[in-house]
Amino acid sequence: MDTSKLYLADFPEEHKLKNIDIVSLYHERRFDELDSVVICKDRHGQIISFFGEHNWDCFPFSRRKDRNNLATNEFSNNPELQRELKLITFGWLFNINKKKKKAVTFSSVLSRLDKMKIAYRFLNDHNYTTLRELSKPSLWQAFEAYLTDQNYTQNTIQKVFVAINSAIHAESWHKLALGFSKQIRSNTESERLSKKEPQQTLAIPERLCDAIYGKAIALIEGAYPYCQQIVDTEKALQANYMEGRRIIDDKVKRGGKFTFINKDGSINSQKFATSIKGYTPQPSKEIIAPLAKLLPEIELSNAIDFQRYLSNLITASYIVCGGFSGMRDSELNKLTPHSYYKDSFEGRDYHMLQSHTFKLGEKRETWVTAASSKIAIELMSTLTEHWRNEVVYPDDKYTNTLWVNQKARSVPPVTITHWNLRLKNFCRQFGFIVTEADYQECLESNPRSLSLIEHFVKIGQPWPLCTHQFRRTLAFYCIKNRLGTLVALKQQFKHLYLAMTEWYTNGGKLASLRDLKVDGQIINLLNAINAETTANKIFQQWHSDETLSGTHGKAIMKMRGDVPTIYSSWEVIYKAVKDGKLTLHGSLHSYCKNGYECDMDGVVAPQFCVDCSAGGSIIDEQQAKWWQKKHRSLTAYMASGEDISVSERSHYITQIRAAELVMADFNIPFSAFEADLRTIAL
Structure with a gap:
């Protein structure tokens, strides 16, 4: 066992x-x-x-x-x-x-x-x-x-x-x-x-996405200035109910007869709740009235309206956090009042959310998000604070998480489940109805989900919003509108493999191409600039005394005294580039001259480019500094005591050794890494 x-x-x-x-x-x-x-x-x-x-x-x-x-x-x-x-x-x-x-x-x-x-x-x-x-x-x-x-x-x-x-x-x-x-x-x-292949989660059509996210943002921004008044109103309504219940409980104890007491002594809960209203010190409408004046655009005529408004604020905050981060439901569920922070890099502010992810083991991770997530987190921190002090969390890992609610005055607050039902109710209440144009766009944007669309998306009915659509929609529009790369999305979504990220972006690239308008003059201008830039770089490599590393970089340094004809002048190089006879593709860690003949090993493991088997790698001083940073970060990580698998350790050591080769070529001082070798008895 x-x-x-x-x-x-x-x-x-x-x-x-x-x-x-x-x-x-x-x-x-x-x-x-x-x-x-x-x-x-x-x-x-x-x-x-x-x-x-x-x-x-x-x-x-x-x-x-x-x-x-x-x-x-x-x-x-x-x-x-x-x-x-x-x-x-x-x-x-x-x-x-x-x-x-x-x-x-x-x-x-x-x-x-x-x-x-x-x-x-x-x-x-x-x-x-x-x-x-x-x-x-x-x-x-x-x-x-x-x-x-x-x-x-x-x-x-x-x-x-x-x-x-x-x-x-x-x-x-x-x-x-x-x-x-x-x-x-x-x-x-x-x-x-079965010929029925797995159906992909739907990307939300653009009009509906704008409407749903826009409504969520409007709700939380409208409530944010009055969040304390909303909390005070909620507490006053609860205290009013509890006092009414105390009064009626006392009357029952003194032998009072009520219609909610059945003949067998049991309680009719619906009649009991109705009876409590008659004994509360204040009508609910009077308690809500001051808040209703502050929010005239919100229907707040009675306690049910207020309960609905509070529920909508919670759902709207969840939509904002999920929609602009692409976090999974399990990751959103672990958001706390301390999950938001702002970071700055090169003069730009970045809004971040921290939570736990559970793929391949639980660990704390960070997601980039939109500025509106700050308001959503702060609003929920205030609105749910008193509930979070009372709720019994299912496990310590949920402690102080934001998503709690009190479903009824007679029961204690609980953690929120069934988010998909709440999201569908949100769309139904605010009338986010699928039109013929939405339906057609849905078909075009979700080519791997035609059966799903047929069963769940109906013209004239509310959009069937669910939690996982946040990830799919963010991925789809990032690719469609060229707001990010697959690699960036892979990091944002905490995917292990790039193929999974590509699955999420299905339809995005096609939609991007569908909307693309080609300007021939701009294309020609860009091609010319690209050819000039490439020619400049190749000319500099051959006609200067700068140090180069990499297999082809070292070959260039040896041949500078007897330069081949194709590299003899800028004009010859430029013509060869335009004719496609010379290519040069650059990355953070190296240049490659091999074009389509490159075996692409360096895409996955950059250390292979240092001693490229195809003889095409060139590393200049700026890229050598990248290798220096890589050496520092990897050696620090290896020495941190983290639990690193054998395969990861091998991968990191080969990168460290490659970095040391590059730094040696550029006379960059470094401390050679000493691998912690372990023997295993067989």
Whole structure:
């Protein structure tokens, strides 16, 4: 039993689940004992879920705002089938297998169960009681037809097969004798059964994007000067409610009879809430009136209007932070009052947001954003301060995060979930309706999402806004309007691979070209300037005494006494450049003369350009200073004590050695890096 991915490091050892032989209980049909097996305890030792329950509460494992449960209640009408699914899920959750597979996270178990339930729904619909039935060829064909009829994507079908394979793989533990002679070829079979490829998240059409983001900015900017008055109004309304409730509670204790008390003594909550209004010291409208005068353009006639306005301010702030940073929902959820700061570089101010990212391990990261994010963060810091002091956060990692709300006067504040529903309500309330032009633009901007558009985007209906559209939309318009490069977006989105960033920008480059108007005179002028600049640089390299490094740079220095004819004068060089016979492409770390013959290794690893195998690299003094900075930063990082993998260490050392070669060529003083070599006993 491997629980390393379930518990935090400080979780009390005595409250962790111990190894239990539930397989014997299952096969010996000792179901009462099986149902009493503990699935999860909290850190205080309180049992929060048993095997026999239909919905396992696993919050101590997940520690998230939502999706903390493993539910099988939809199969409660088929106990035998449900019990088998629970057994398999138990094995996944606690990584019980005899092949020593690596443990998975709770979220992976939850996702696997969601996909496995697709297979079990099919079995339940046909009154079968075990997954073993799918090993029969005739029923497997019916199951394949079911998956096709449900119109699942290739990705979903593949994950269903992966879940079944996981159950087959664990057969030596659960001993269910599933009957499959071999594992399912998930990739091949999913492609055979479905032509429906994964659909890309939608980029918001430009008119709607301007309207949604513009409304969000207008709301927070309009509220910002009066944020303290809004807080005071909220507190006054809550105090007014609590006093009304105290009065009516006292009357009930003294034997008062009320219509909200049912004959059995229970309380009709709706009638109870209505009764409280009659005992509050002040009408809500009187409390709201001073704020309504400050905000005449906002409908604030009663407490419901005020609650709606406050909710809209929260959603608007979330839209601004997400829309102008491209942060994931999980990253936005960790924003605190201290997340915003401003940085300056070369005389320009940059607005920044800091939060945690969870891809490839949790770490703190920084995102560039717009100035309006400062107002959004400060507004939320003020509006939610009193709630943040009362809310019970699901985990320490959420402590003091901004996105909390009090849904009703009678309940304590909670962290906000279901953002997609809030965003859709925002579009519905403010009338961000899809027009025919919006729909056509949506088709053109989202060529990999045609099925998604067909199902969810309807002319005359509100735009179906969701959290991940912020990332896709930012990427799309950055490329379309040439506001940034793929490399810059990769850094902003915290992607591991550039290919993922390219996926987010799909359609952006095409839209950019579609809107492009070519001015022939400007193009000719730019080409001429580019040729002159290139010729100047090549001439300087050959007809000066400046030091050069790189394979071709060193060759140039040796041949300066006997310059080849093609480099003999500026005019000859310029003509060769215009004719395409000479090229020179520059980067921060080197120049390259090879043009399309370059093997491009230096794009990924610049150290390969120092001793270029194709003989095309040239490094001048300015680029040598870049290598000097690279040497300083890498040696400092290597000495910082950070946990660096073997592959990363090797990559950094080769760059450091390349930098030392360049600095030696330019007589730049440096301290040679001494690698920390470690021996491993074999």
